[in-house]
Amino acid sequence: MKNNFSDSLFNNTIEGILIIENGFIKDINNTMLNILNYDSKNELIGKLATGILIPNVKKKYLEYNNETYEEITLISKNINMIPAIIKITDFIMDDRKYKMVFIQNLTELKKKEMLLLEQSRMAAMGEMISMIAHQWRQPLTSIAAAVSNLKFRANLDKYEKETFIQKLSDIDKYLNYMSTTIDDFRNFFKTKKEKEYISLDSVIEDSLKMVEKAFKNSNIKIVNNKKEMKKLYLFRNELIQVILNIFNNSKDAFAEQKHNEKPTVTINYKDTKDYQIIEVCDNAGGVPEKIIDKIFDPYFSTKENKNGTGIGLYMCKTILEKHCEGNITAKNIPNGVCFKIRVKK
Known part of the structure; x- marks a missing residue:
């Protein structure tokens, strides 16, 4: 031939x-x-x-x-x-x-893709540590106060059984809360790759547990217009990574604003014939129109002077397209931006 x-x-x-x-x-x-x-x-x-x-x-x-x-x-x-x-x-x-x-x-390309994914997860780890600190600060303070109170009473020989039992019960409650919190974060960093039969609204709930204290400390209101969604076979941790990345982008955008009396992140749910949809919108000023089409490109960052890696939104796009047969888009809305996440049924 x-x-x-x-x-x-x-x-x-x-x-x-x-x-x-x-x-x-x-x-x-x-x-x-x-x-x-x-x-x-x-x-x-x-x-x-x-x-x-x-x-x-x-x-x-x-x-x-x-x-x-x-x-x-x-x-x-x-x-x-x-x-x-x-x-x-x-x-x-x-x-x-x-x-x-x-x-x-595609073997080498897939290896590089996995490397980017791990790099993105390592970047998320720094955010996670900060969130754990927010979650633990109040119970640690309460435990310290309870222990100090018990020590004070012991030194004065003012032993009151009911008071001691109540204080120890409070300490136990705080420790259980901290244990639950660390389990939530530990599950996120497991390398488990099997799909789980879960719903998108439960993924949002798991993600919110991780950011609620940090958002509360930053005076950011979360409006979760929860709608019960049918369960699908999904990669739970990777979807949580997508949601956390969007949440953290909003938090960073609010931090850059000088005045915003009501910083708010709103979550909406939609169900179509072929897709389940989550919309995460904020009122943090939006993305400049000249770059909004580039924010999902690899290594493109609007945070170059703030240790931005430029891989967060790119990995969101990769995870949804490769593992969920879905996609992610962004559009500006009045005073903010709205991310639409679509997952194939």
């Missing part, structure tokens, strides 16, 4: 290439052999292409180098699953119809 020059070109492309006729592999280039860890073309030529190309149950598409590719999974010789994207072109030669399949190995 090829002369010497085209044969050399065919075998030295960056992408893997398959030539398929009626579903059977007619030729394969060296790049593809390397991706699949095969030693010889003869091991694959004449075999069904479906033996190495496994399409996703639900078709997924990826923008790569300004081209649209379909995401698939490759099966290597040693039965490893390799993430990849493909583009197919039909051509005719000697009155016979063939398909030329261009394949790009």
Whole structure:
């Protein structure tokens, strides 16, 4: 099918290439052999292409180098699953119809994506520590006051059983609250990747537990127009990461404002035929129109002088598109901005 020059070109492309006729592999280039860890073309030529190309149950598409590719999974010789994207072109030669399949190995890209996700989670950890401090400050103060009171009474030999029992009961209550709080945050940082059968409104509730004290201390009102949503199989922690990122962006935006008598974050819920929708809106002044289309780009930050990483909203977009078959958009509203999160049912 090829002369010497085209044969050399065919075998030295960056992408893997398959030539398929009626579903059977007619030729394969060296790049593809390397991706699949095969030693010889003869091991694959004449075999069904479906033996190495496994399409996703639900078709997924990826923008790569300004081209649209379909995401698939490759099966290597040693039965490893390799993430990849493909583009197919039909051509005719000697009155016979063939398909030329261009394949790009996504293994390194997926590793970088996971690295970005972990980087984003590490950035969130700093926020979490601050939130834990807000959650614990009041009970720690109360425990210290109760202990001091008991010590004072003991030193004066003023032992009153009922008073001591009440103070110890109060301390126990504060400790239980602190234990519950740390469990909420610890669950967030678990590396568990299995989907859970949960509802979006419960994800919001879990997220609010983590920020309520910090928001209260910053005089930010939260209006949660809660609506009970049907449960879906979702990645709980990753969705919490999305919600927390939006909450923290609002908190930072309020901190930059000189005057805002009623800083408010409002959460609304919607249900459509194909999607469940959460809208998180604030009245923190909005995003300049000239950059609102860029805020989901990687490493784009409006906080360059404030230790902004520029990956928070990008990771929100990645999590929703890759793991929830959804998306996130932002639009300015009077005196603020509204983030719309859509999750596929």
